[in-house]
Amino acid sequence: MTTAELQTPRPAHGEPRAGMVEFLTTTDHKQIGLLYIFTSLLFFGLSGVLALLMRAELTAPGLQLMNESTYNQLFTMHGTGMIFFFGSPLVVGLANYFVPLQIGAPDVAFPRLNALTYWLFLAGGLIAFSGFLTTSGAAAFGWTAYSPLSDSVYSPGAGPTLWIVGVLLGGASSILGAVNFIATIFTLRAPGMTMFRMPIFTWNMLVTSLLIMVSFPVLTAALAMLFLDRALGAHFFAGGDAILWQHLFWFFGHPEVYILILPFFGIVTEIIPVFSGKPVFGYRSFVFATMLIAAFSFSVWAHHMFATGFVNNLFFAITSMAIAIPTGVKYFNWIATMWRGHIRLQTPMLYSIGFLFMFLVGGITGPFLASPAIDYAVHDTYYLVAHFHYVLFGGTVFAAFAGFYFWFPKMTGRMLSERLGHLQFWPMLIGMNMTFFPMHILGLNGMPRRVADYPADAGWTGLNVIVTIGAVITALSIGVFVYNVVVSVFLRRGAPAPPDPWGGYSLEWWTTSPPPHHNFTSLPPIRSERPVFDARQAAAPGAIPDRTMAGGDVAHRPVRPGGTDG
Amino acid sequence: MAEELRFFLRTALYSVFIGTVYWLVSYEVAGSVLLAFVVLAAGSVVGVSLVLARSAAGEIVPVGDGPAHRLLGAAMRVVGFTEPGSPALSQPLEARPQPFPRSSIWPLVAGFATLLAGLGLVYGPWLLLPGIAVGALAGWGWLTQMDRP
Numbered sequence: 001m002t003t004a005e006l007q008t009p010r011p012a013h014g015e016p017r018a019g020m021v022e023f024l025t026t027t028d029h030k031q032i033g034l035l036y037i038f039t040s041l042l043f044f045g046l047s048g049v050l051a052l053l054m055r056a057e058l059t060a061p062g063l064q065l066m067n068e069s070t071y072n073q074l075f076t077m078h079g080t081g082m083i084f085f086f087g088s089p090l091v092v093g094l095a096n097y098f099v100p101l102q103i104g105a106p107d108v109a110f111p112r113l114n115a116l117t118y119w120l121f122l123a124g125g126l127i128a129f130s131g132f133l134t135t136s137g138a139a140a141f142g143w144t145a146y147s148p149l150s151d152s153v154y155s156p157g158a159g160p161t162l163w164i165v166g167v168l169l170g171g172a173s174s175i176l177g178a179v180n181f182i183a184t185i186f187t188l189r190a191p192g193m194t195m196f197r198m199p200i201f202t203w204n205m206l207v208t209s210l211l212i213m214v215s216f217p218v219l220t221a222a223l224a225m226l227f228l229d230r231a232l233g234a235h236f237f238a239g240g241d242a243i244l245w246q247h248l249f250w251f252f253g254h255p256e257v258y259i260l261i262l263p264f265f266g267i268v269t270e271i272i273p274v275f276s277g278k279p280v281f282g283y284r285s286f287v288f289a290t291m292l293i294a295a296f297s298f299s300v301w302a303h304h305m306f307a308t309g310f311v312n313n314l315f316f317a318i319t320s321m322a323i324a325i326p327t328g329v330k331y332f333n334w335i336a337t338m339w340r341g342h343i344r345l346q347t348p349m350l351y352s353i354g355f356l357f358m359f360l361v362g363g364i365t366g367p368f369l370a371s372p373a374i375d376y377a378v379h380d381t382y383y384l385v386a387h388f389h390y391v392l393f394g395g396t397v398f399a400a401f402a403g404f405y406f407w408f409p410k411m412t413g414r415m416l417s418e419r420l421g422h423l424q425f426w427p428m429l430i431g432m433n434m435t436f437f438p439m440h441i442l443g444l445n446g447m448p449r450r451v452a453d454y455p456a457d458a459g460w461t462g463l464n465v466i467v468t469i470g471a472v473i474t475a476l477s478i479g480v481f482v483y484n485v486v487v488s489v490f491l492r493r494g495a496p497a498p499p500d501p502w503g504g505y506s507l508e509w510w511t512t513s514p515p516p517h518h519n520f521t522s523l524p525p526i527r528s529e530r531p532v533f534d535a536r537q538a539a540a541p542g543a544i545p546d547r548t549m550a551g552g553d554v555a556h557r558p559v560r561p562g563g564t565d566g
Numbered sequence: 567m568a569e570e571l572r573f574f575l576r577t578a579l580y581s582v583f584i585g586t587v588y589w590l591v592s593y594e595v596a597g598s599v600l601l602a603f604v605v606l607a608a609g610s611v612v613g614v615s616l617v618l619a620r621s622a623a624g625e626i627v628p629v630g631d632g633p634a635h636r637l638l639g640a641a642m643r644v645v646g647f648t649e650p651g652s653p654a655l656s657q658p659l660e661a662r663p664q665p666f667p668r669s670s671i672w673p674l675v676a677g678f679a680t681l682l683a684g685l686g687l688v689y690g691p692w693l694l695l696p697g698i699a700v701g702a703l704a705g706w707g708w709l710t711q712m713d714r715p
Contacts, residue, residue, distance in 0.1 A: 025669040107666040112673050112708065119677020127684050158688050165684045186570045195569040210577065214604055227687070247596040291576065298604060299584045302597065312592040319584075517668070 027111035036093025047081030071452035072140035079143030104190025128166025131159030139163035151238030192526030204266030264399030275349035276341030320370035347421030351402035358394025383443025409497030434470025
């Protein structure tokens with residue numbers, strides 16, 4: 001690739017817009033990625049509505065809107081929807097779109113299989129949520145489906161079985177997707193794209209795929225056994241070993257938390273260097289910290305089971321607290337990346353900084369809960385709800401919005417409004433903290449989770465009112481995002497996006513917005529983890545030829561008086 | 567060794583370490599077995615890849631023409647390793663260039679079949695059997711489509 005080619009203007013839009021039939025039969029990773037993202041956002045909206053209904057019920061003591069059974073269905077399907085049908089599929093959607101682009105590949109390794117994973121995910125989601133249409137209602141045993149509560153005696157009817165089948169299909173979809181990502185990353189990298197030149201998001205997706213490969217089959221097997229318990233009267237868990245279900249579920253369940261957060265660590269790690277005008281600080285330590293988090297995640301599962309009295313608390317307390325170390329490495333690197341950088345507070349960066357603060361709260365309460373003594377005190381209280389919502393909303397959702405604003409121009413060819421982005425961010429930050437911070441206090445004051453009602457004289461009403469108001473503000477802020485998308489894409493008022501609107505570093509910014517079907521018509525020389533940055537520097541005025549590359553290829557490097565890159 | 571294999575090797579080694587510690591401090595069967603399976607899974611990837619690479623490089627060639635040779639040759643064919651005497655590959659884990667399909671109806675059909683079969687598991691054979699039939703059709707269409715250029 002030469003400087004002249006780099007400076008050649010490329011068309012802003014690669015190909016004509018795809019029709020409905022093309023979307024239904026597509027095997028293109030980008031269209032499948034968009035299908036994943038769109039569908040997972042629908043499940044996010046649906047699960048969010050369930051959360052708002054729960055908050056409406058809890059605003060005041062007494063049962064105003066629903067009975068306990070309905071409330072149980074709502075929190076079960078809220079958790080199920082957010083974890084199985086929003087978080088994980090959103091990860092897969094973003095990875096579908098961007099992993100092949102970031103490694104310079106034309107598609108994923110198994111395109112048809114990729115399409116199948118989407119349809120399995122959709123089928124799973126529809127089946128799980130179809131429980132609401134049955135006479136007995138949807139599953140009502142919580143997203144953890146503890147035995148014997150989940151057996152056919154305590155949870156009769158079709159709804160719980162539909163939940164099992166739906167989640168099982170969703171899990172199968174994730175496993176097949178993980179196989180595809182690992183094969184893609186290992187076999188379809190562009191020439192020059194060594195493992196340690198891959199963008200951090202791709203690295204994190206590789207590690208996440210390994211986590212999925214190891215953890216989801218355990219869930220699949222456990223669900224199959226639970227299905228046999230319910231449908232054929234087997235006794236694996238109910239009438240067998242109820243604690244075994246907890247072991248199997250959490251051997252999946254805790255890595256699942258990292259499946260939901262590691263890719264979003266990757267997204268933030270893509271954004272912060274670009275908007276700080278610096279290379280990422282400690283690239284290899286980022287990679288190894290990710291691997292270490294993934295490794296630790298397999299040895300912490302029973303910290304969810306401290307209160308059972310059947311696990312070795314000391315072992316799981318030590319391993320759980322140890323996860324803070326590689327996570328701390330990441331925080332250090334994020335801050336060091338921003339340190340003395342030329343920070344641009346555009347919307348993706350704003351959300352990334354919001355992520356740093358909000359995830360930190362969830363991260364700090366994690367080691368508290370890893371202490372068995374504290375866990376005994378706050379187990380099954382709102383403190384736990386606060387902790388994991390700071391992790392999953394403050395972490396996953398904030399980073400997801402950072403990713404949306406960052407990559408939206410690449411996916412759609414249109415920019416989102418910066419003004420609306422800021423207008424969304426601040427209410428979301430305030431609303432989220434109003435919603436989840438008081439839950440810490442409610443939990444410490446003894447309010448149990450998964451209850452539809454509470455005593456009027458417990459002193460919890462005021463904080464519950466604040467929580468509900470916060471939830472409404474958060475929902476309104478997400479409405480601003482929907483409005484922003486509609487105005488930008490559907491009303492076509494968003495400014496056309498150039499190939500590289502942010503001054504990005506990785507290969508997805510080399511191609512058009514949106515990319516053509518085959519992704520690239522050319523690739524720059526890949527000599528570092530920032531090939532597009534390198535090419536941009538080579539094209540800068542004053543660049544001198546660099547003949548140090550193997551094979552005699554000629555690159556251009558700018559003459560700079562000193563200091564670090566850009 | 568390629569970084570791709572070291573990635574799985576580290577997973578296996580960590581799981582050996584933590585699995586051993588876990589067993590010694592808890593004597594708890596379920597978790598120990600799960601960790602053992604992580605070792606097995608990650609170790610298998612490393613082991614099979616190394617054997618494939620050595621086999622492709624011609625380093626693993628059954629010597630002789632006796633029953634043991636034929637048995638080893640048959641075993642290698644069954645598990646997909648390169649047969650003795652076949653040309654060596656230049657690299658392990660190397661992708662072979664293949665055309666990417668632009669569209670296919672069969673994943674959608676297979677997904678629909680799964681939806682029917684999944685509901686059939688709950689509501690009975692009247693949905694399960696059509697699901698299996700549509701699934702078989704999808705499998706046939708998928709495989710035959712892959713054979714076409």
